[in-house]
Ligand SMILES: Cc1cc2nc3c(=O)[nH]c(=O)nc-3n(C[C@H](O)[C@H](O)[C@H](O)COP(=O)(O)O)c2cc1C
Ligand code: SF4
């Protein structure tokens with residue numbers, strides 16, 4: 001892609017300054033010439049799907065906001081704590097006005113007077129950049145009591161979390177924003193009906209918001225020309241692990257494959273010297289691990305799902321053949337044990353037990369029967385947890401067992417010949 | 424007496440302004456950041472100051488402190504250094520980098536990996552943490568929540584020596 005829609009700072013240096021970014025033409029157009037319902041219709045027609053993982057259509061979500069109960073809130077999810085994900089950070093750090101403008105349009109469309117950008121606590125330096133950009137937008141009259149001189153009010157606040165992956169889950173995020181422990185809520189009701197302070201609330205990912213100005217400026221048809229029919233538009237892919245050039249790369253959904261992303265000249269430029277692709281985690285820690293068999297699968301929601309995993313937030317962790325997969329799955333399990341919020345027993349106890357078993361297996365203290373039990377315990381957790389984290393935690397176990405059972409068995413104390421773990 | 428309120432009145436007012444006036448509880452996290460800076464960690468006084476301003480009980484603030492990793496209910500070193508050793512960073516040598524850091528600071532890696540450890544002179548707390556959204560720039564760390572990325576062992580030493588001055 002030569003012309004970026006999202007990572008526009010790569011074409012236009014200093015776009016974090018309002019004077020370079022421009023005059024919020026999309027927000028102006030929406031507020032001064034469109035009804036809120038028209039804005040929702042355009043976003044619906046564009047087919048924009050949420051970029052936070054689940055891929056739910058943004059315009060449809062906005063249309064769920066009831067019109068008889070106020071105030072409404074928009075919360076922007078910049079918690080970005082999924083291992084392997086670092087796209088929202090780049091967007092906020094280098095192209096903050098586009099995120100701000102998109103979220104202001106969402107506020108106008110849904111009748112919200114206040115927007116909260118929830119950033120993970122470790123994003124303190126990024127919050128400074130966002131705050132500066134928001135201050136500029138206020139000074140220019142693009143935010144505040146009379147946006148573009150109309151009587152539309154949009155206030156915007158940056159709120160820092162304090163270190164907890166679970167706060168990326170939308171109902172936990174709302175709890176956290178209310179000053180409580182970030183534990184998921186029982187649903188329904190969904191945030192659109194009872195969200196922040198039990199009021200109607202939109203929750204969208206930061207990158208989702210960054211798509212909105214383009215849609216308003218250029219129309220749904222122009223947007224739909226990018227990507228595929230079911231997965232339209234551009235996407236930022238986070239590439240990490242054993243590639244020559246890790247980083248964020250923007251491409252149209254479904255127009256590149258895993259192979260393109262890893263080996264393409266304008267993308268990862270191939271594997272590190274002498275290494276080959278052994279496994280891929282397409283959605284950070286939170287999706288099934290796949291093998292090099294998927295290399296020619298296009299990167300859109302449907303294709304990756306058909307290949308046995310999920311596109312999620314498109315955080316591709318590439319593991320090469322010098323690493324042991326039991327070690328890798330154990331790392332992921334450590335993450336989930338650490339981040340389980342403790343609210344429900346299957347997840348709290350299950351992740352604790354699973355991590356312990358991984359340590360035992362890696363230390364050569366487990367038997368073949370223990371490895372079998374590993375899969376059984378993970379299977380028992382499926383469907384019994386309050387929020388998706390508990391289920392996410394099982395997928396690295398089950399998928400690595402499926403593809404790499406031999407590596408597990410080789411570590412068992414009663415296996416024919418134990419093989420030491422490589423790191 | 425509310426030391427936090429007396430000393431940081433402007434900041435506290437600015438924070439409270441960000442939330443609806445009947446939703447002061449939302450200020451708990453931002454207030455805890457100030458309180459922790461003022462008191463060194465989330466002491467009982469810090470917690471009761473925050474509780475009073477936000478209009479909730481100290482017990483509720485305590486549970487918040489316990490829930491989030493960036494709040495400490497015990498003293499830490501003057502600087503907190505967090506090295507990421509999650510999967511993507513570990514695929515790029517963060518484990519060896521962490522080894523070096525432990526050696527340089529004379530800290531036991533097991534402690535660093537299980538809740539963190541503090542140098543004898545009390546200057547630095549080192550923690551091994553999960554993903555910090557900088558996986559393409561490993562090995563990396565945050566020092567008092569500021570990013571330091573694509574680090575060599577030598578750069579680590581320089582940064583640490585700078586902190587100890
Ligand atoms: C455990 C867990 C962690 C999540 N972390 C994030 C996150 O860091 N950022 C994000 O945008 N969505 C995250 N989500 C998804 C949110 O719950 C929600 O679906 C999303 O913010 C909606 O925005 P979107 O429709 O624009 O994608 C997470 C979900 C779960 C279950
Ligand atoms: S599944 Fe895990 S993270 Fe989710 S609510 Fe239950 S304990 Fe918390």
Ligand code: FES
Nearest residue numbers: 507512555557558
């Ligand atoms: S894994 Fe280290 S920053 Fe993401």
